[in-house]
Amino acid sequence: MKKIANILVGVDGSENSLRAAETAGELGRKWNATVHLLFIVGPSDYPMLDGKEVWADQGAKIGANELDKAAAMIKAMGVETKTDVDFGHPAIKLLKQSEGMDLIVLGSRGKGAVKGMFTGSVSLRVSQQSKIPVLIVP
Template identity: 35%
Template structure:
C-alpha cells in the first residue's frame, strides 16, 4: 500500500467535499498523513456577475473579496474541527482559478494525494461549465481520488 504523508483536500462546503474529507481522514489515519484543507475563492467569476453595477471606487470588488475570504475561512474552520486530533491539519485560503490554485497548493506542499469531491454535474453540464475535478485529474502530478 502506498504511504501518504500529505493529503490535499479542496473544500467548498458542499456535501461532496465533506465526503472527500471523510475519505481523506480514513486514509490519513492509516498512513499517519497530514491533511491540508484548501478553499479557493474564484473572485473573477463572482465579480463578472456585477457587470451592471458602477464600480468606480472599487468598493464592490473589495467588499466581495472580503466576504469571500470570510466565507472561505469559515468553511475551512468548520471542516478542520471535524478532523480527529491525532491528524495534523493545515488550512489554506487561496484566491484564483480553482483548478490551477489547487495544483499550486499541492505542489508547494509536496502532496502525495489529492482527495476531492465531484460536483456531480454529469458529462453534458461538465462539458459546458468546465470541471475543477477534471482539470485536477488531468494536470496533477500526484494521484487524485474523486469522491461522489
C-alpha cells in the same frame, strides 16, 4: 509507491467536498498523514458584490467558516490538519498548492452542481493535469 504523508483536499463548502475531507481524514488516520484543507475564492464566486476587495473579503470569511467545519471533523478523527484560503481559479490554485503533497482528494461535484451540465470542471481539470494521484469522492 511513495509514502503518503501530506494529503490536499479542496473544500468549497459542498456536501461532496465534505465527504472528500472525511475520506482524506480516514486515509490520514490510516497512514498517519497530515490533511491540508484548501478553500479557493474564485473571481466568479460572488459576482453580486461590487469590486474585487469586497468579494475577496467576503469570500475569505465564507471560506474560513467552511474550513473550520471540515477541520473540526478531521481533528475529531485524531488526524493532524491545516487550513488555508487562496484566491484565483480553483483548479489552477489546487494544482499549484499540490506541490509537495502526495495525494489530492476532491469531490466529484461541487457548489455549482445545480447550475447545469458543466459540472465537475475543477475535479476534471485537476485529475487531468495533476502530477500526483487524485482521488475523486462521489
